[in-house]
Amino acid sequence: MPQPQTHQQPIPSMMTTTSAVSFDIERIRTDFPILDQEVNGRKLVYFDNAATTQKPVAVIEALMNYYRGYNANIHRGIHTLAEKATADFEASRRAVRDFLNAPSAEEIIFTSGTTMGINLVAQTYGRHFLKAGDEIIISGLEHHSNIVPWQMLAGEKGLTVRAIPVLENGELDLETFDTMLSDRTKIVAVNHASNSLGTVNPVKEIIAKAHAVGAVVLVDGAQASSHLEIDVQDLDVDFYAFSAHKLYGPTGIGALYGKRALLEAMPPYMGGGEMIKEVTFEKTTFNDLPYKFEAGTPNIADVVALKTALEYINAIGKSAISAYENHLLTYATEQVSQIEGVRIIGQAKEKISVLSFVLDGIHHQDIGIILDQQGIAVRTGHHCTQPVMDRFCILGTTRASFAFYNTIEEIDKLIAGLHRVKKLMA
Amino acid sequence: MTINETQDEIIEEFELFDDWEGKYEYIIDLGKKLAPFKEEFKTEDHIIKGCQSRVWLHAELNGDNVVFTADSDAIIVKGLISMLVKVLSEHTPEEIINADLYFMEKVGLQQHLAQTRSNGLASMLKQMKTYALAFSALKN
The missing domain is CATH 3.40.640.10 (Type I PLP-dependent aspartate aminotransferase-like (Major domain))
Incomplete structure (x- = not known):
């Protein structure tokens, strides 16, 4: 049986910016072969982890x-x-x-x-x-x-x-x-x-x-x-x-x-x-x-x-995982909030790395299609929680959900992708 | 114009675009220009439920031909609907029933007709054919 690799020896140059997180993200990403592919001519950005996560080589x-x-x-x-x-x-x-x-x-x-x-x-x-x-x-x-x-x-x-x-x-x-x-x-x-x-x-x-x-x-x-x-x-x-x-x-x-x-x-x-x-x-x-x-x-x-x-x-450890994912969520929340017309749905004090939002005047399906064209996988719709959507008087949201193999650079691509959506729909 | 002539015309228009952005800009534009859908038809009877967006479809006979009008709350779907309406509307039920829709694949939009729950478009196409069948049965 293959043993999972331990990821707790960070390579300093590849460490993320938060001190609480010692994460060898490059090495973790190589454990997930599916991430290394192009979708619609762009490097895949997989932000649909709340629907299902990708599988490391050891599991396969x-x-x-x-x-x-x-x-x-x-x-x-x-x-x-x-x-x-x-x-x-x-x-x-x-x-x-x-x-x-x-x-x-x-x-x-x-x-x-x-x-x-x-x-x-x-x-x-x-x-x-x-x-x-x-x-x-x-x-x-x-x-x-x-x-x-x-x-x-x-x-x-x-x-x-x-x-x-x-x-x-x-x-x-x-x-x-x-x-x-x-x-x-x-x-x-x-x-x-x-x-x-x-x-x-x-x-x-x-x-x-x-x-x-x-x-x-x-x-x-x-x-x-x-x-x-x-x-x-x-x-x-x-x-x-x-x-x-x-x-x-x-x-x-x-x-x-x-x-x-x-x-x-x-x-x-x-x-x-x-x-x-x-x-x-x-x-x-x-x-x-x-x-x-x-x-x-x-x-x-x-x-x-x-x-x-x-x-x-x-082997990675839940506390390292949640510290890193919180770091991604905080960054994504800050960045997405700065886009004009965005309303974040769900701003609880304690959250897992799920970011749900609506964009003024733009249907979530349109956002999903245009992000997909840019290789970015998010989930759009009611997420099988119609009562939640009714509660907030919306039909659906765009949801980006992060896992420990995601990066700040990928969030930047999402932000750029959303600006492109706005430009196209204007 | 026959159904296939309209399809070929759309394929020709799409040949002008060399990137996805131009293509989608065009579809979004078609969506914006789609003839207005009568508010009175925006009822449960006319809705085609997809998981993601809502699509409304109305069909009526004008002489021998079926006339379709449609709408959606999502703009890209609206653009795609606009093409389906352009291809199939104003044809006889028999022509619609026998139509072989190849243009979506030719212009690289076939994924929008994929049979997933997230997509009301495949259901809309099925519904258009069902209307044609019903009108055809009515006539005979």
Whole structure:
């Protein structure tokens, strides 16, 4: 297995300007082959990291090595390949446990991604324990993935879904949240960071308040997991879901952490192989955690490569990553703000490196098309958060989201690109 | 002018541009000049929902020919619409149904017709053909 390189020995001449950041950005960029290409005749500037991050060579090689070297179905095989595949698969589960600081690996369920994690909780915990009249509180900042599963459940069981309002600066209105909580509140489901505005939510405080009325809390960590230190024990969160592909890992794989007592009490999600203990036509008994929730042959290759992605992130270190990304965000925010007619949507005090804005009189799709012509990849539209757009009375935004392989020079290209958009549309 | 003659004319116009900027400037200009769309048609019935921009399309029969009018809230899409309307409007339903639209690819704009959710244009083209089919069925 290839080991991720350590990036903590900076080459002084290539260091970035902030003293808090020691980053060998040139070397990091060589780990991401996709960045070294031209799009529409220009060097690619990839600022769509909140949608998905690019993959380092080590992750791509982990996938290839698995398929070339030891592809086998896991857990029940007694031959050498199956044993090696099983060992790597379970090693990845322990890597996720460490990444989230979960108490045990049995509390880590592999899913297809954050969306599946949320649906799993809605359809097992929610379906089993909630009854008509109960309330689920989400927030006005949620991705559709953390709205629709609860609405589906609510429709089926006669529950009410309520949303914490969003303040003008893109933060949640926690005073109103306090008044929404009651003994009817059974689930609180919020994101750790907003994909469309970048707001980092005070989830620890939200969790404590929800627990005080006896509700369980699910945190959607899709956006936060690549930027912030995650400690599920410190947060005291009941469920935490994330996706590997937003974490420099493969698509189609993610994980759900759940507190053991809750996972034990929940019925299985899907039926099939692996999740059973014994099957007869009269009765089936279910397997122990975590296998109870992992029916069927899992996504072995991507699980194996997820571990490599986590190792890659750990080698750089979350604190170095967030310091560098904050530096990019601060610079981009300053520069974009200086463009006449720009309105930044989401100015929370604490943000991940997401910059969403509208440009007076210019449709976001036009901005996206003209930036793409200049090799700059941003996301435009409602970012699957239509309620957020409604809150700010807009149809969509242009969103630039930064990762640790992005540079100040690339932000300068974005600024120049936006000036070109304005000139063309004038 | 036949559908293909209009397409060839557009292809010829685009040959004048040697960079993307000129090309897009022209499309934006077409967008700005698109004949105004009647406000009364800006209803849910006429909207073609893409993920990114809204497109409105109206079709009516004028004698044997279908007349299309359209609009969008995004200017580049509006320019592209303007070309689609120019090519397909004022033709019989049969001509529209059988039309082979090759000009978008020839002028290097085929990515705007790609079947992604972000694009209302592909849905608009499909809707134009659907209108033609409906008018054709009505006639027979």
